[in-house]
Amino acid sequence: MGTKRSAAPWGVGLALVAVMASAATPAAAHSQAPHQTAVHVVLTNADNGRTVPARTGDDIDVTLTGYREDGLTYSWSRPVSDSTGLRRTAGGTNPRGGATARFHVEKDGVATLSAGRHCRPDAGHLCPLVVTPWKVRVEVK
Secondary structure (H helix, E strand, O other), X not given: OOOEEEOOOHXXXXXXXXXXXXXXXXXXXXXXXXOOOOOEXXXXXXXXXOEXXXXXXXXXEEEEOOEEEOOEEEEEOOOEEOXXXXXXXXXXXXXXXXXXXXXXXXXXXXXEXXXXXXXXXXXXXXXOOOOXXXXXXXXXX
């Protein structure tokens, strides 16, 4: 699932992500007139390595999904930003390995959102000693 945009509130926005049949490309979504309301940028596992545009006032929702395989749970850390221009306003992890965060875009610039996926073994299982990074570059204009 790729980047999706919605002007809906957080709870409704997550429901819309599941039912939206078409996704606007980030460039097309930001060609809107400057007087329009802020949008939600929704990022998922599939957005790793992408660069996405944003505007001051936008919200960026990150939803990373963990998974289980052969007695191992692959879990994400809570996403973080390397910039004060993207302020995290919500976030957490869940027992199934997923992680979420919401960032509010407060100023122009470039920021990186990141998280790491690591392994949690069930009793009697061993994990590989690997952390898989997830990163998205956000360009705010």
